[in-house]
Amino acid sequence: MRPSPRLVVALAALPLALTACGGGGSGSTSSAPPSISAHSADNRPVKGGGTLNIALNADPDALDPSISTTLVGREVFANMCEKLYDIDASASLVPQLATALPEVSDDGKEVTIKLRQGVKFNDGTPFDAEAVKKSLDRHRTWEKSARQADLAAVSEVTAVDPATVRLTLSQAFTPLTAQLADRAGMIMSPKALDAAADNFGASPVCVGPFTFASRTSGSQIVLDKAPDYYDAAKVKLDRLVYKIIVDPNVRAANLKSGDVQVADQLATTTVKGVQTDPNLTVVSGGGLGYYGITINTGNANGSTEQPGTVNTALAKSPELREAFELALDRDVINKTVYNGLHEVDCYPVALDSPYRSKDLQCPKRDLSKAKQLVQASGVPAPVPVTLTSPNDAVNQRLAQVIQQMAKEAGFDVSVQTAEFVSTLEQGKSGKFDVLLNGWSGRVDPDGNLTNLVTTKGSNNYSGMSDPGIDDPIKQAAAESDPAKRAELYGSSMRRAAELRGVLYLYHNKYYLGMSKNVAGVQYFKDGLPRFVTAGFAA
Template identity: 85%
Template sequence: MRPSPRLVAALAALPLALVACGGGGGGSSTPAAPPSIADASADNRPVKGGGTLNVALNADPDALDPSTATTLVGREVFANMCEKLYDIDATATLIPQLASALPEVSGDGKEVTIKLREGVKFNDGTAFDAEAVKKSLDRHRTWEKSARQADLAAVSKVTVVDPSTVRLTLTQAFTPLTAQLADRAGMIMSPKALDANEDNFGASPVCVGPFTFVSRTSGSQIVLERSADYYDAAKVKLDQLVYKIIVDPNVRAANLKSGDVQVADQLATTTVKGVQADPNLTVVAGGGLGYYGITINIANAEGSTEQPGAVSTALGKSPQLREAFELALDRDLINKTVYNGLYEPDCFPAPLDSPFRAKDLQCPKRDVAKAKQLVQASGVPTPIPVTLTSPNDATNVRLAQVIQQMTKEAGFNVSVQTAEFVSTLEQGKSGKFDALLNGWSGRVDLDGNLTNLVTSRGSNNYSGMSDPGIDDPIKQAAAESDPAKRAELYAAAMKKAAELRGVVYLYHSKYYLGMSKTVAGVQYFQDGLPRFVTAGIAA
């Protein structure tokens, strides 16, 4: 169905202040994407030693504690100061990082042996060894405040075999384990720092990494400096990394153009064209593993990790109304209107090119007539009130207003409530919301886009979805090694989740990294995390 002239006019009339300068608006043709991530990863120009690199982040991270952190911007900082047992490379292939080899898995899949790098030190000079790995993994999986519990739920015991070997005993085979250990669940923290400041580790984090934490000014900046104890110190050229928190996308782009920062993360799609046009700057693309959408509170009455309960909103109580709400949305028009066509519209959490994505997953087109029928059949008086909570940056507010206009045609009265990004996450966890704009940065293994996000009582399952038709196939897929069988199981779970509509997925995000052309050696992979271990000013 083509969008109505009335809707197009309403979208065009949204305040221009919400559209960051430098973009093209929602034209009929999709703009060409900036250069691929290979262009960034293939930048092997020699770099000078020393200097400070100023990097603009689009939001203030939550606590810099690998056990509790939940934000993408936090992962960007971690990527340069907290190494993991495993990582990914430019082809999104899992590789050893603090481990010395890929895991050895027993025939039944229930014992996983990990060999560790030797001669490694944490950034406080403490020796990195199997005891330190056990301490961190046990904290991730058992600490009551940990957001990693679901990531490592299959691990029942961590055993020190010798100083350079740990063995993980699993309750069942868990194929995604290596991928989980390539993210925060695999970050190893200094045992000395944990002993000194267990509950407040994030205030002064100490890990293994090319850079070490120096200071943080909330809402302003995070300072890292080159580590004297890093095992591969010869690679590291920069003296200092300074992350500057610049939420406004126009200001972030302006700071890049002025040279106040040399790198800017997650450029708003409305500013990409203007940055590309600057002869002193370049733009590279990464990401695509994650998604963004509307989380609807259908059963999160007491908190995401608590037992699901009844909610009072009409949208939360009625699957029919949630279907009507989705049918009122035009994902392609949202992409063009809000994002200049630079994202990938979709209605599932599996990336479009994921090997675990079944080919029969199809998205509904906008159908206002059917949406109206469903609203009328529900018997709920119109207009149906919906409070949509949005992060307070200009792009999210623009998206919220587009959703407001689209769903109005079907009989919904959406009011937009804005809050700082971290505050929206707190509302999501506590269940204190009606509908919420929220995304996930994505993982290489599809399990990381589902477990803990749509399974019962997952810490990031803000909607409160709880259904055996979702939980069981996801659990079975995690124990399955055949990719085709895993894809089939994930498809079943995603189809069931699509019926419940606790999350109405809108698109897969692409991340656009702006950089001064004087900066070289940045690694930018499919996870969208800029790595500065080899970065510096081009010689």
């Protein structure tokens, strides 16, 4: 359905600072998306030494792998805290601190992992099976851990010998290797854990090419080259300095001025301007994650607590939630807010995933039906909705577009803004009506679903709880056949789409801006810049 003339006029009337912001980039919907190549690795030779300044678009939460929940935190971890497994340029799972993919018993309930030998943590402590056991047990049993759902199938971790770990599972769990390729597989120094306990994130110690040096909240995080890294000869840079620059226009300006040499997650409104600078380049990554609108349907006391009653119009009425979705035009949102640089979708699993059912279809904007549903709900129009948005310019732009679209269907959307991490806290606690937020994505669809839409999942901010969602996801995790897993995930996602606890808008494409004299950066589909081989071009 085409957007109504009144909507087009309303969007055109949004503030000029939002429609044409940043570094010569244009917010116009008429300009074609710039051509940007995907980037796996830049293999030009680099010289040794130097400090690389990287602009992050938000301040990470605690740098503790057990409790971290932010993408920007994962970006820092990628160069400081190695995992048992990782992904490569083709998004395939590969060993990192392990030496091979896991050996799995016939019943799927025993998983054996062989470990690298001769490795040290960045405080000089030996890396071995006992250290792996200590970290995995913390991830899966600590009451504050956000990794509990990731490792829920693991009932016991055994150090068989210094180079071998055995995981005993309560049931077969196919996504385990993918979970161990993210924060659930990050191994922390046992010495640092004993010394810092719950405060580990203030001075984290892992195995990695760079080691934590300092952090100034809201300003910067400094990592130094790690002298004990097992592949230290590969590491050329002396130091990484992550600078927190929330404003996308300032981030692009700092890249152009040379104050930073790399800028993460360029706003799509600034991509074109960065591209036109002869000293800079833009490469794309990501696509595994999503962004959308979370509606609080049952998160009365916290996402990990039993769902309860939420007294808002949208929470109480499935018909109003349907109307709210039908008021939105995802294609117009992508063009108006993001210059068409994201992948429009209404489901959380990537469009090119082998686990994506082919029959999943997205509803088009249907303003007439949306109005009918509002009228039939019995709630006097305009229906009040409070939308919480991170306070950066792009999210505020998105919130305004949603506000204008929903108004035409009979909703009165008021927008509240807060710091990014504060919005996450509101999501966890259930202290919101409607929330803009997303997920950075995982290669296995379980990582985009279990913790986010199943009952009492730590990131299930909506508070959805339904056997039609939970059961197929649980069954798919124990299934090894990809086709059967895709069918089960499809069933679960269709049910979640009916409940509309999350209205997915698009899959994130990430755009990394870099100085052309920076080489050796690895940038894969997870959108995490890896600087282990990076440096300044020789």
